[in-house]
Amino acid sequence: MISKIIGVIGTGNMGGAIIDGLMSRGIISPDNLLLTNRDIDKANMFYDKYKTSVMDAEEVIERSDIILIAVKPKDIDSLVPILARYNDKVIISVLAGITIEYFRNHLDASIQVARVMPNIPSTISKGVISISYSENISDESREVVDTIFSSIGEVYHIEERMINISTGLSGSSPAYMFLIVDAIAKVGIDYGMDRSTALNMVIDTMIGSAMFMRDYTEIEADTLVSKVTSPGGTTIEGLRVLDEKNILSGISSAIKSVIEKSFSMERKD
């Protein structure tokens, strides 16, 4: 159970997912979770659900030990003047592209910061959450941050220079996974299978394949592929077309472009 006071600024998709994760697992008392949102009705929904406290941003910041910022990156500048008045707080930021240095430059050089990159399955507690800490973070703060994000998925501790890489690997990649599943299922539909059967068949195949791969992470993907292929068979025919159409190198290029874009959007000032 977290005994610190946690303030959440921005109760949209990601802020809301974290609130749901914390409350549904009983990790924090509702009295210790303070919420604010620009449209306050969106924060009041969580009062209705969990009886968490809702107040304006200044009061949340003043009363919290740890401040979780979950607004869009473009909205951070408007919060800086208020945050700067209370520079003894621990900051958790899930904002894409906003660096630890940004907070040190705008708030205080000694501020403790956790920069976090969650992904959309976090909203159903199946997320991948990459976390990098400012080097001065205390063990106590680190433990609280880890507890918060373990409630919505698998936590990976990485150096900050790897955060943009994680955006490519786990932050943006659910979008491509959705499209790959959809493209495969649509073929089934084209051949007359009903949508629900086709979609669920492919989703279950993706989940099962991922779990299979996790059991054999020491084995190269080519060896796993060889378990599904035989000369002159069906799978090898599909592999031939994947190769002919350069699909896999296209996917690699897409992920590289996400990473390059993330670096280009990064803000230190």
Ligand SMILES: NC(=O)c1ccc[n+]([C@@H]2O[C@H](COP(=O)([O-])OP(=O)(O)OC[C@H]3O[C@@H](n4cnc5c(N)ncnc54)[C@H](OP(=O)(O)O)[C@@H]3O)[C@@H](O)[C@H]2O)c1
């Ligand atoms: N969604 C994802 O998959 C994902 C993945 C990784 C990282 N993130 C990061 O998570 C952050 C939030 O994304 P999201 O998808 O949750 O966006 P969202 O649903 O739009 O939520 C942002 C919330 O912040 C509120 N807000 C904006 N300015 C505010 C202010 N000054 N004070 C209080 N509340 C304010 C907005 O209120 P209003 O609705 O009233 O404007 C909105 O409810 C982003 O920085 C994004 O980079 C998201």
